[in-house]
Amino acid sequence: MKRLYGIGGLSYGNLSVRKDEKRFWMSASGVDKANLREIGRDILMVKDYDPERNAILLSVPPHVEPRRVSVDAIEHWMIYREHPEVGAILHVHAWMEGVPATAFNYPCGTYELAQAVAEKVREAPDPARAVVGLKNHGLTITGRSLDEILERIEGKLIRTVPMV
Numbered sequence: 353m354k355r356l357y358g359i360g361g362l363s364y365g366n367l368s369v370r371k372d373e374k375r376f377w378m379s380a381s382g383v384d385k386a387n388l389r390e391i392g393r394d395i396l397m398v399k400d401y402d403p404e405r406n407a408i409l410l411s412v413p414p415h416v417e418p419r420r421v422s423v424d425a426i427e428h429w430m431i432y433r434e435h436p437e438v439g440a441i442l443h444v445h446a447w448m449e450g451v452p453a454t455a456f457n458y459p460c461g462t463y464e465l466a467q468a469v470a471e472k473v474r475e476a477p478d479p480a481r482a483v484v485g486l487k488n489h490g491l492t493i494t495g496r497s498l499d500e501i502l503e504r505i506e507g508k509l510i511r512t513v514p515m516v
């Protein structure tokens with residue numbers, strides 16, 4: 353992780369790794385991704401989403417006070433549910449050449465953004481290896497694993513997101 357987030361400026365994103373069919377690990381809101389230390393506090397286990405309460409459900413170990421879950425957890429949840437072959441998801445505020453972008457400029461963490469991203473992932477030639485551009489915002493990248501994502505993007509990230 354240090355390899356990626358250590359370059360600075362990329363700390364304000366998030367990442368997640370699938371645990372099983374339904375659950376996944378995800379970096380908590382506002383933590384320095386180069387410095388993820390405590391399981392259950394900095395790295396949260398997301399077990400479900402409750403659409404009626406619009407709430408992300410977490411598994412938290414006893415005696416641990418978790419940080420806030422990332423606003424992008426719904427987006428990751430949607431993608432994992434729809435694509436069993438996706439093993440990891442990375443979201444960065446950076447860009448790559450030639451990436452298809454969403455039509456609108458959504459703020460981080462809205463349900464509309466999650467749906468727009470899920471749609472682009474669905475349209476990708478391989479949904480488990482997709483790079484989706486969020487207009488004026490950043491990238492959401494799916495992969496088999498975090499290592500596989502890092503290999504694919506290494507040296508290709510552009511730190512300034514083009515504003516259009």
Ligand SMILES: [Zn+2]
Nearest residue numbers: 365443460490
């Ligand atoms: Zn974002």
